[in-house]
Amino acid sequence: MTGVGVAVALLVTLSGAAWTARAATVAILPPPRPLAGSQPFATLLCKFAGVAVEPVSISYFDRLMLEGPESLDQYWRAMSSGRINVAGSQAFGWFAMPHPPRVYRNNEPDSAELEALARDCSAAADADVDFTRFTGINLVFNECLLRPRGGEMALTLDGVRRRFRVLWLCPGASAAHQIVAHEMGHSFGLTHSTDEDGDEYGNTWDVMSVAGYCAGESDFGLLAQEPIAFNKDLLGWIPPERKFRSPGREARTIVLDAADGGTGYLIAEIPLGRSRMYTVEARVRAGFDDALSTSGVLIHEVDFRRQNKARLVSPQSNRAGDVAGMFGGWSAGATFDDAVSGVSVRVDEALENGFIVTISQGTTPAQIVRSGGPVRLAPHASGQRSSASSPICGDETRN
Ligand SMILES: [Zn+2]
Structure with a gap:
């Protein structure tokens, strides 16, 4: 970001309705627009300072994105009738974050400094990753600070500032097929649908609403159902x-x-x-x-x-x-x-x-x-x- 007065250098799309814009941060949804072509994601595994555990591997994310009939590549090909894929996706890590988790926490429930998390994790990887190959970035942290999020954010990487689709993830259920598909949907501009009572997590027929009901199991955890x-x-x-x-x-x-x-x-x-x-x-x-x-x-x-x-x-x-x-x-x-x-x-x-x-x-x-x-x-x-x-x-x- 380039300083005071640049109000919307940062575009962050949040998955939860609870997200509220804070000072100097404008949270907006990218408008959903026709999406076609390859959407390669770089998955970056990032470790907080002082947290040594490496609870997930780059091979898991390489497989999740690209390997076999249940991969997210096959999922998005099927959902889009072949219009998009995530071919070219690749996982990297682990990279060292400059700060411990507490620095990225804030006082809101289920919230964290998403922009700082994205900037610090991607900057730690910038020397090793050619970001010009990717349209999206999965940020995977070795400790869960908040529920997964998906959206869009401007980042300066490889000397170029541009918007990336960004997912904030962590190990465990947050790295499951269904969750990652849901957050990718947000990064494409989709919002939640709701059940009859308006519960945005109550429509079991939509990957963009419920994650966890009536899902098939796989090597990647719960499998995503289709979007409506x-x-x-x-x-x-x-x-x-x-x-x-x-x-x-x-x-x-x-x-x-x-x-x-x-x-x-x-x-x-x-x-x-x-x-x-x-x-x-x-x-x-x-x-x-x-x-x-x-x-x-x-x-x-x-x-x-x-x-x-x-x-x-x-x-x-x-x-x-x-x-x-x-x-x-x-x-x-x-x-x-x-x-x-x-x-x-x-x-x-x-x-x-x-x-x-x-x-x-x-x-x-x-x-x-x-x-x-x-x-x-x-x-x-x-x-x-x-x-x-x-x-x-x-x-x-x-x-
Ligand atoms: Zn969501």
């Missing part, structure tokens, strides 16, 4: 021809696909005036979604005026106490009706890779003529098939 379709669309990962926009006053029956590869829609949007809409998407237990509690159609009420824009709309009968939202999907035969807006979403049939739904707005489903081309129906047992992975439900992690 609204988040994929914010990053430009849903092509226009795979996006259905309700024409209003005209009911339509469409095929919603859970994954790329078919010909159905990947998201349906039902406009509700200028700043709100419903989104409808299919989610099927497969791939990174294998540990979801069930397959289902998701409905989100999106309000672009909220920081956490997407709110899950759950069937009342499917809500489950303190884990509301966990079963918030709509299954075949269910109908969502919004009397205020006249919107109706009826789930007609489960398919192998999605659902057939009928969307109407101010009209009646009886007028509907089915469209959407040939479809393959799901085997009857598909909703009950057991997962190859071991779902862990209820081990909550907030970050």
Whole structure:
């Protein structure tokens, strides 16, 4: 930073709603914008002065980012339909921080001097790391001062000042696949979604909300589920021809696909005036979604005026106490009706890779003529098939 009066030299995006801007620090979210291409991350392992332990290895992060079908490289390739990857990522360390942990603590709960942590860790690595190769930096400290964070920050490295995607991590659960994916999502500009009650850590269907419910286990800890379709669309990962926009006053029956590869829609949007809409998407237990509690159609009420824009709309009968939202999907035969807006979403049939739904707005489903081309129906047992992975439900992690 170059001195007094430069108010926003620093761009830090924080994952928690509790983050508040402090003097001389402006915390903002980078606007989510279409994201494509390689996004290599340098992972820097940094040791605090006076803390000798090295609780995690560079090989763990090299594997987490790049090795095997569960790596974050494969995860982001799948989530973006091949638009992004993290090829070229590499871990380095350990590097010596100039100060002990107490220097980076502050008086706020679950908070620390994020900018100083980032500056000192990256500066310690600057002689050994060619940062021109990377768009992102994972900062991994040998002691956890706060919950993980992800965002964006300007740093001067290799003599050049530019913005990096930055994650603040530490060993243990904070280094798990699901957590790192969530924080990477923040660094791409995504905010949390919420469950029906507005809990930003309560939407089990979104990697950008819950980390820890119903996740598969792997060598990398809990595996990330997918982002909701609204988040994929914010990053430009849903092509226009795979996006259905309700024409209003005209009911339509469409095929919603859970994954790329078919010909159905990947998201349906039902406009509700200028700043709100419903989104409808299919989610099927497969791939990174294998540990979801069930397959289902998701409905989100999106309000672009909220920081956490997407709110899950759950069937009342499917809500489950303190884990509301966990079963918030709509299954075949269910109908969502919004009397205020006249919107109706009826789930007609489960398919192998999605659902057939009928969307109407101010009209009646009886007028509907089915469209959407040939479809393959799901085997009857598909909703009950057991997962190859071991779902862990209820081990909550907030970050
Ligand atoms: Zn978060």
